Amino acid sequence: MKTPHPRRRRIAAAVAAVFAAALLSTAADPSPDPAQADNPIIQTVYTADPAPLVHxxxxxxxxxxxxxxxxxxTMKDWRVWSSDDMVNWTDHGSPLSLETFSWARQDAWAGQAVERGGKFYWYVPVINDATGRPAIGVAVADSPTGPFRDALGHPLVQNGEIDPTVFIDTDGQAYLYWGNPNLWYVKLNADMISYSGSVTQIPLTTQGFGTRPNSTERPTLYEEGPWVYKRGSLYYMVFAAQCCSEHIAYSTSPGPTGPxxxxxxxxxxQGSSFTNHAGVIDYKGGSYFFYHNGALPGGGGFTRSVAVERFTYNADGTIPQINMTSAGAPQIGTLNPYVRQEAETIAWTSGVETERSGEGGMNVGWIENGDWIKVKGAAFGTGANQFTARVASATTGGRIEVRLDGQNGPLVGTCTVGGTGGWQTWTSVSCPVSGATGTHDLYLKFTGGSGSLFNFDWWRFDAGAGSGGGDLQAVGAGKCLDVPNASTQPGVQVQIRDCSGGPGQQWTHSAAGELSVYTGGSRLCLDASGNGTANGTAAVTWSCHGGANQRWNVNADGTITGVQSGLCLDVSGASTANGALVQLWTCHGGSNQRWSL
Structure with missing residues (x-):
C-alpha cells in the first residue's frame, strides 16, 4: 500500500493553481509564445542552494x-537533477545524505560538486557530531549522479563555518572557499581530498565586498554562499549579501585569491525567501544564473525552490541586474519524443512525486486522478502514431491521457493502465496516437478512481506505427515475422506466416534499436530469450525494458543482428512454411537471414 503524502499533495494542488494563474495572466498577450510558469524548475520537493555543473x-x-x-x-539529504535543454529536468534522486558521513549529526546545507580526472567530488557542510560545530566534508563518486561515498571518513576542514564552493583554475590549481560570517580559502591538492598550506582568511574589510549601511558590527555586504568562477582573465565571486533579507552581489579580481x-x-x-544562494554557468552559448526563492505554494524562508534565468554579460564583463521571473530560461532546442524518456523528466507538474525504481533510476509515483506532467517542446515532426509507457500498479490502475499544449489541450491518445500486481511490478502499455505533429508541449494527464493509481517509469512515441506498423518480411520465405495468435503474453517465440497486416505483424524499429510489435492490446519488444548469445536462442516477444538483448541493428545487407549477441535473426532450418520458428544464429548471409521492413 502506498503511503499518502497529504502535505505534499496540498502543495501540488496549489502548484496547479499557480500554473493556471500564470496562463490566465498571459491570455490577452497577442504574442505567439506567451510566458508560462516554468520557474521554479523543480516542483516535486522543496529545493535550495543550487550548484550547477556542466559535464x-x-x-x-x-x-x-x-x-x-x-x-x-531542516535538511537531511542532497538531490541531483539534470537537463540538456534548461527546461526539462530529470530527477536522479538523492545520492548523498547525512547518513553518508558517519561523523555527521545534522544540517545537510549548501554544497557544490566538481569533476576532476573522471571522478566527481561533492563538498558539503554538516554538523560534526564530535564537536557540535559545522565542518566541511567531501564525498566522491564515479558518476555525476552518484552514488557518492565519504572520501575521508572525517572532515576535510573545520572552523565552524559553512557554504563551500570549489573552483579549478586554468593552471590546474583547485581552491576551496567557504564562510559565514567570514570568508576563507585553501588550496586543494590534485587528489581533491587534501590541501596544502594553511587555511587563509580573506580580509573582507580591506578588500572590495561592498559596504553595509548603518552597521559597525558587520560593515561589509558579504554574508554567505560564495560562488567562484573565471571568465576570460577575470575571477568572479558571487555571494549572498546583507542578511536579512538577502540579495545577491558580486566582486571581481585579477587572481583567484584577490584583491x-x-x-x-x-x-x-525578491521573492518570499529571506535567503538566496547563487550558481552561475555558461552552457551551449548562453549564461545562466541559478538561485532560490519561496515561490511554490507553502514556500518561504525554510521551504525554498530553485529557479534559473538566462542572462548576457555586459560588454565590459560586468553582470547585469537579474530579476526573478515565473517564465524562467528559454528552451534550448527541442525534446525528442521518439527515444525513451524518463517519466521523471519534467518541465512542470502537479500532484506527483518520485521514488527509486526497482528497474533502476527513479520513477514517478503517488499518481492520483487529475495529476499531470508537462514536458516542454516535444518535436513530433511529421507525426507520431504510437505511445508506449512503462507502468506498475498494485490497484486497478487508471489512464494516461496524451494531450498537447495544456492539461486540457487536444487529446491525441489514451492509454489504459491495468493492475500489474505490485507498485514495482512493471509492464509496458501502448495506445494509438493521432494528431501529434510539429512541436508542442506534451501533457501526460492521469485519470482514474480514488487513491494512488499507478507508478510511471518511462515513455516513448513511435513514428509510423499507427494502430499497426510495418511488415517485417523474411526474404527467403516471402512471409512475415509473426506473433502467434497476436499473443500479448511475454515469452512467445516468433515465427513466420503469410503476411496479413493484422495484429502481431506490425513491427517498428525505433531509434533506440528496439524492434517492437503492436498486437492490438499492447506493445511488446523482440527479445533474445534469457539474454541468450548462443546459436539457437529463441527470438521471443517480451515487455520492453531497454536491455541490450532487446536492441537490434537493421543492416544494409538485410540482416538483423542482436546488439548483445552479434547473431543474426534466422528462420530455423531455412524453412518457408507457416509457423516456422525464428531464432538467433551465426550470420552467414543466407536468404533465411535477410529481412525487409
Missing amino acids: NGRVYLYTGHDEDGSTWF WTYRGTVMPT
Missing part, C-alpha cells in the same frame, strides 16, 4: 532539500 554536454544540478513544513533549515573589487548587485531582494 559532457549536460547540466547537472546539485541542490539541498528542504523538508516539507519546515520551520527551520577583490566590489561590482554591485546581481539580484535584488
Whole structure:
C-alpha cells in the first residue's frame, strides 16, 4: 500500500493553481509564445542552494532539500537533477545524505560538486557530531549522479563555518572557499581530498565586498554562499549579501585569491525567501544564473525552490541586474519524443512525486486522478502514431491521457493502465496516437478512481506505427515475422506466416534499436530469450525494458543482428512454411537471414 503524502499533495494542488494563474495572466498577450510558469524548475520537493555543473554536454544540478513544513533549515539529504535543454529536468534522486558521513549529526546545507580526472567530488557542510560545530566534508563518486561515498571518513576542514564552493583554475590549481560570517580559502591538492598550506582568511574589510549601511558590527555586504568562477582573465565571486533579507552581489579580481573589487548587485531582494544562494554557468552559448526563492505554494524562508534565468554579460564583463521571473530560461532546442524518456523528466507538474525504481533510476509515483506532467517542446515532426509507457500498479490502475499544449489541450491518445500486481511490478502499455505533429508541449494527464493509481517509469512515441506498423518480411520465405495468435503474453517465440497486416505483424524499429510489435492490446519488444548469445536462442516477444538483448541493428545487407549477441535473426532450418520458428544464429548471409521492413 502506498503511503499518502497529504502535505505534499496540498502543495501540488496549489502548484496547479499557480500554473493556471500564470496562463490566465498571459491570455490577452497577442504574442505567439506567451510566458508560462516554468520557474521554479523543480516542483516535486522543496529545493535550495543550487550548484550547477556542466559535464559532457549536460547540466547537472546539485541542490539541498528542504523538508516539507519546515520551520527551520531542516535538511537531511542532497538531490541531483539534470537537463540538456534548461527546461526539462530529470530527477536522479538523492545520492548523498547525512547518513553518508558517519561523523555527521545534522544540517545537510549548501554544497557544490566538481569533476576532476573522471571522478566527481561533492563538498558539503554538516554538523560534526564530535564537536557540535559545522565542518566541511567531501564525498566522491564515479558518476555525476552518484552514488557518492565519504572520501575521508572525517572532515576535510573545520572552523565552524559553512557554504563551500570549489573552483579549478586554468593552471590546474583547485581552491576551496567557504564562510559565514567570514570568508576563507585553501588550496586543494590534485587528489581533491587534501590541501596544502594553511587555511587563509580573506580580509573582507580591506578588500572590495561592498559596504553595509548603518552597521559597525558587520560593515561589509558579504554574508554567505560564495560562488567562484573565471571568465576570460577575470575571477568572479558571487555571494549572498546583507542578511536579512538577502540579495545577491558580486566582486571581481585579477587572481583567484584577490584583491577583490566590489561590482554591485546581481539580484535584488525578491521573492518570499529571506535567503538566496547563487550558481552561475555558461552552457551551449548562453549564461545562466541559478538561485532560490519561496515561490511554490507553502514556500518561504525554510521551504525554498530553485529557479534559473538566462542572462548576457555586459560588454565590459560586468553582470547585469537579474530579476526573478515565473517564465524562467528559454528552451534550448527541442525534446525528442521518439527515444525513451524518463517519466521523471519534467518541465512542470502537479500532484506527483518520485521514488527509486526497482528497474533502476527513479520513477514517478503517488499518481492520483487529475495529476499531470508537462514536458516542454516535444518535436513530433511529421507525426507520431504510437505511445508506449512503462507502468506498475498494485490497484486497478487508471489512464494516461496524451494531450498537447495544456492539461486540457487536444487529446491525441489514451492509454489504459491495468493492475500489474505490485507498485514495482512493471509492464509496458501502448495506445494509438493521432494528431501529434510539429512541436508542442506534451501533457501526460492521469485519470482514474480514488487513491494512488499507478507508478510511471518511462515513455516513448513511435513514428509510423499507427494502430499497426510495418511488415517485417523474411526474404527467403516471402512471409512475415509473426506473433502467434497476436499473443500479448511475454515469452512467445516468433515465427513466420503469410503476411496479413493484422495484429502481431506490425513491427517498428525505433531509434533506440528496439524492434517492437503492436498486437492490438499492447506493445511488446523482440527479445533474445534469457539474454541468450548462443546459436539457437529463441527470438521471443517480451515487455520492453531497454536491455541490450532487446536492441537490434537493421543492416544494409538485410540482416538483423542482436546488439548483445552479434547473431543474426534466422528462420530455423531455412524453412518457408507457416509457423516456422525464428531464432538467433551465426550470420552467414543466407536468404533465411535477410529481412525487409
